[in-house]
Amino acid sequence: YAAAKAKLDAHFAPRVNPTFSVYRFRQAQQDVGESLDAFYARLRQLSRHCNFSDADLEIKNQIVIATTSSRLRKYAMLHSLDLPDILKQGRMFEDVEHDVSEIERSAEKTVLAVQKQEQRRGSKPRQNEKPHSRQNYQMQQHHSAKTDCRNCGGNWLHDGGRSHCPAWGRTCRACNKMGHFAKLCRATNKPAVQAISQACQDDSSSDEEHIFVTKTASPTSSSPKAVILINDVPITFVIDTGATVSIVGENEIKNSHLDEKLEKTSVKVFSYKATTPLQLLGKATVTMVHKERCSQEEIFITPGSCPPLLSFAAASNLGLIRITYQVEEPPAEQSIVSSFTDLFEGVGKLKEQQIHLFRDETVPPIAQPHRRIPFAVRALVEKELNRLLSEDIIEPAVGPTPWVSPVVIVPKPHHPDEIRMCIDMRVVNTAIQRERHLCPTVDDIIVALNGATVFSNLDLKNGYHQLELDMSSRELTTFSTHVGLFRYKRLNFGISSAAEIFQNSTRQVLNGIQNVLNVSDDILVFGRTKEEHDSALNAVLHRLQESGLTLNGKKCHFHQRELSFLGLIFSSDGVRPDPKKVEAFLEVKTPESPQEFKSLLGMINYSGRFLRNLAELTQPLRELTLKNAAWKWTEQHQTAFDHLKLAMSDASTLAYFDSSKPTELVVDASPHGLGAILTQRDGTRVSVIAYASRALTAVESRYSQIEREMLAAVWGMEHFRLYLCGAKFLLLTDHKPLVSILGNPRSSPSARIERLALRIQQYKFDVQHTAGSNNPSDYLSRHHMPHEKLQTRIDKVPNEYVNFIQRQCVPNALSLQEVAEHTKKDQTLQLLLKAIQHPTQDSWFSQKLKPFAAMKTETTATSDALLLRGTRLVLPVSLQERAVQLAHRGHQGIVKTKQLLREKVWFPGMDNLVHAQVKSCLPCQAAVPQTGQPPLALTEPPSGPWLEVSVDFCGPFPDGKYAIVVIDDFSRYPVVQVINSTSAQNVLPSLRAAFAQFGIPEQVKTDNGPPFQGAEFAKFARELGFRHHRVTPLWPQANGEFERFMRTLKKQVHTSIVENGDWKAELDTFLMSYRSTQQGTTARTPYELLFNRPMRNLLPSLATPSPETVDFKGLRSTELRRKTSNKHYADKRRNARPHRFVIGQRVLCKQGQRNKFTPFYNPVPFIITGMQGSQIQAAQGDRVITRNSSFFKDASKVNTVPHRAETELDDPAPAQSSTNNHSSVPAPLAPGRQQSPLHRRYPARNRRPPRHLADFAT
16 A cells, blocks of 8 residues: 555656746746845745755846846946845845835925916916016016026026027927927917825715815926836826826827727816816726836826826835835944944954964974866966955965965855865874864853843954964965965964964953954854943944954944844844754755765754754654665655654744853653753743753663663753853752652662762752653653764865866856847848848848858748748857857867757858867867877988997896897897896996997987986996987887887797796897897898808808908998888878977977876977977976977967966986086087986886984985
8 A cells, every 4th residue: 555655646746847947936037016035035935946056146146137126236246246245235225215215205295286277378468467578578487487488498598599499490299380399388278287185075976986175286396207108108197195096188198099998987086176077088997117116007088188197096006105104223334334444444464463383393394296276267366366465465485395285276155256265284284283272152152142132243354364473384374376386474274273363362352341252253242232232342343443453344243133143043032043044954855865864964953952842853764864774765754854844943942041040950761862951940931041852872772761861860961061060950850769869869779870970960959850741851852853963064165166167167058048139239140130031132242141142042030030041040250159169068079069060050160160169179189199190210320330329228027127238220239138227336337348348339329217317327428438319208219220129029038938938048049049130121130240250050051151341331321221211101101291390389298198098188288499300399387398299289279378387297307417528418409599408207216225224324
């Protein structure tokens, strides 16, 4: 049944689609009249199933995009704000709008009336008046309209005369005459501005009717007006707070088509002191829109022309009128900031004090290797370094730096364009001695805030950075970046003793001030009354100002009735959990593994003091966390989980601890757990201070009941030790035997109870029995809380760091809306759109449309003004490069990137742009090997035997020994000697013996191995007088003949091992055979060319031929000819081409393969500084290398920023100097530039003398 029910539930239960949830979240808009807090709550509800990595960031962005307040949107885009700041600023804007509307409403004290006013202009003159003359008219205008022009309504007289009047030459819309505006037309009787002030019911008619008491207002009086949209037609209304209906004249609604919606009405509208109602054409129900608000309202239409009148109800619905019953005082922050301006500016520095870091001298200094900073983050790191330098927080490190630490870049979660640069001080902390200063705990804070009703929270800006380090301590903070070494002048984060030092320094600054408490960089100011709080706050601000410390104004909160701190809310009523923590728990998903469930329990463990029934709810759930328990989430677990959420949402508000009140500790024990409640009594009222419960261990669960009750009492006292130790309290238990044991010192309990009793001897208490039904701890003991750990911030840092790098490096995806917006701004695509929608004979002959002419039959336009070629979008120029970057995001090649683009989009020159993008992609160029090979370079043969020899090593062999090989470059005669190691002490004697037997050559050619780069070999070359020539590093082909012999020699050793023979004995046999065998290039044996006679070997010979003179010149020509032929064949087979590098060109250099996933090329570019044939010299910062041209790849078009050289696999060898002409290094590759020292082929070995030589000098 259970399985069937589970499957049915899984089938019929509503499924949450995260994609659709995100869609609903993105579509959310702030409704007209909806407050910002209501909109925020709706967004928080919609984000529950969106699986956002940072829900606060997404909600903040949606508020900025969808808010109805353009003022808030502009402010948010100008400042980098997080979600709390956005909400705070939005509430402030709403309050200001409310206050401004109230001021405007209060300023309008006259109410206009619905009454037509007789126009004097155009009527007959009174009997006692003379006919109008120009002089009289001007005099009347001077007294009546003051200086108003009768034609335009402006100031009279106009500068320049009558012809400069704005109405001069204009046609009146009312009478079609020229010279005046319609609003001042004297041909018709216009009604005055009118308004309705009061309404009552007339009982003389059976129909519904309204009677309005009205009064007249002067047409020149100032009255509030607003532009209202009706059917998308703007109409200017006069706002009347006494009107109950809205009236519009017939002429004012001509363009709004309201005549089509008119309905007959029996309503009668009366003007002020009138006995006959106004004539109405009818009424209409319309939608009025003002700014972001809209409302359905009824309006009444009168014949002729009448200024539109807006009723009180309509004005209220549109937000034009707001009633305010009280005036709020200006925020205290403004007065405080204005009084202490320097206290909120910049990063301060504590005066007359420098911090000294005590160091353990037995720990040797360690300079840690540099950690490479990602390229996309380096600009932000440099920006942060410049900020720290400008604020005098760091300084460049000069001189020896025994301590060097790497930097760790951490992104700021709510500010993607900002970073927090931390120093990895773990190694340094091993040498720093901590200072053990105490920091207040949560219990200390709860006790200190007892009775407080007003709170302020001050935040020290960049807290640690306000303490200056002394000179001896600064070297410990040295850190390395890609732009050099720096060190801190101020106390920095990461130092193990920084928290205690900062806590103690701040406490000393605030010493002597009452009602103040500091926890790290947070300063809490509190008071029982406002006067007490303000006195303490003023003292703190003056003390901080005198000491040179500064505050972060954005994080300071003054005169608060409740304070959020350390995940708790402190108020005059007591302390309760932070609603944000509760909200996060209520929105959590059902755990899917024991690890997730343990983390969930740890999250609510911090608020366990508030939950009386926490243990009961966790009892069925704790079974899932056992080590060998199978994870299976059942209906019983889900029910307990839902009850746990409900309990968390109803968490109690706990009272403050007051040492002057009687304290009680209520304890109880069950077979599964312990429970304790700390309470205080104030008369008949009992206030809960804290709840506590825990599970019993496997051994404790086997205790007897009385032992468990005793354990509950002991554990409860020790848990609440800070509250109970030193004062007398009352212990309440529902176990009567425990009262007898604890109340009788002469009792003889079991040994376990005796031991437990010894642990509570320091406490003073009385014991009292209470019935189990009255014992609230009984519930806690049976439903205890397991101990779990909270998820730390460290767990989230790696993901945030990876996401931060991704945000900096990867372009955002394109949307259709964005393409449409950029298409509207692209002039070429607008011409194309016009040619498609309105084709003409010459529309496609424009030079800008030439790339589109060939596919004009494929090009279409959508209703959203998007352009298509077939089914593919045509992208504007501004989005083409971004689209190519998106298609190349997975670093596919040119062909695949083109295929991906061709599926969705098209634009002219797309293939060329893709080719350029891939070629300029640094990761692609560094990860793809170069296929081309340079042509082979011919080596001129020597003119005779033993003039030029090559030297190299073979090994190590199975017994750990090496073979040094010397080959004559002319005759190919090999000399092989076995040596113990490749050090110069073993190499030089072997060479000296070979040269003593065959003579000293003119030139010795070697690779760049360690024994050939030291001073000993250079001295050896000077003594014997031969030239030392080193081939191109890491390029064995430079001495191909020698490498070919080495391959043959290795084969001989392999065969000896296969035959289980002695490879040393077989070596002589091999050399005899090799020396007496003809070579392919010379057609002579090496022995014959060297000694000018044939060699006798194991094979029979008929006669000994007479020696003949060897033609060295002819052999040299023959060898050169054969080498040339082999070169042409090899170059053609390999499709070899000469390089085209030039001096000054930027290139990538091939690097050694540390593993099979190491990129082929070093991503840090080099600059070519010299060339000699295929040998190229390149520099990377201060480092210079010499390689064959095949090691380099062109990087002139790669998008990268030059930066400092960083250590590669091979390190430069120390430079050698020589004054003897016979010993030389390779010649300079470019005139005027000396060859840099070559690099080690193998990493240098750390030499450590044996311990038995430690007492002797070496």
